[in-house]
Amino acid sequence: MNTIQACIFDLDGVIVDTAVYHYKAWKRLANELGFDITEHQNEQLKGVSRMASLDLILGWGGLTKTQTEKEELATRKNAWYVDMINKMTPAEILPGAKEFVELCTQAGIKTALGSASKNSVTILKRVGIDHLFDVVIDGNKVSKAKPDPEVFLKGAQELGVAPQNCVVFEDAIAGVEAAINGGMHSVGIGLPDILGKADMVVSGLDQMNLEKLKELGALNPLKGELALGQNRSK
Ligand code: G6P
Ligand code: MG
Secondary structure, eight states, X not given: OOOOOEEEEOSBTTTBOOHHHHHHXXXXXXXXXXXXXXXXXXXXXXXXXXXXXXXXXXXXXXXXXXXXXXXXXXXXXXXXXXXXXTTOOGGGBOXXXXXXXXXXXXXXXXXXXXXXXXXXXXXXXXXTOTXXXXXXXXXXXXXXXXXXXXXXXXXXXXXXXXXXXXXXXXXXXXXXHXXXXXXXXXXXXXXXXXXXXXXXXXXXXXXXXXHHHHHHHTSOOOTTTGGXXXXXXX
């Protein structure tokens, strides 16, 4: 039986509710370019890096841009996004998130942040929880986007914990896939319809407790199942 020694948390949509700001900023950019994006399309942007998100959006709008133009567009979107996150307050920490990270620490379970966002540290400081994590791996420290497991494997490595003893908390399909690809346990934060590949799906970290971590520890995370196109056995 495996035991859980580390919890690795995605940021956007798991710890704080920034997904809505990303959506607003991308929507504004798309609108300026002459088209719109839907909430359903936004679901596919969750957990996806800034440039990869832009490529998807341009594809939806049927637009082709040069690398220089893309960099300008991504910078424009990020400026609007940063304007919004600079106004964030601790009230925007999602229910139970701070308490659960603290509970892990008290129980001797290590904690890491594993996010594609290059704005991670700004956000953590803004909402006053930058001291809470043992390790922070963000978009400035990785080169491969989820579903590549790089961000989570780096977190596990810096914590000194084997992947099979880690649980990843994710609101994005690509993030759950990254956890599976890294041979880690996963908890989906959101709807089972969308995050069904995760070992367990809960509506928020306020629904997590040490008992559930124990249950996860009893599962055997199998590496590479996703590559074979199979769902994980529960
Ligand atoms: C997270 C979000 C994505 C975002 C990405 C990069 O994974 O879920 O929506 O595109 O981070 O964020 P950044 O702040 O670097 O643009
Ligand atoms: Mg997320």
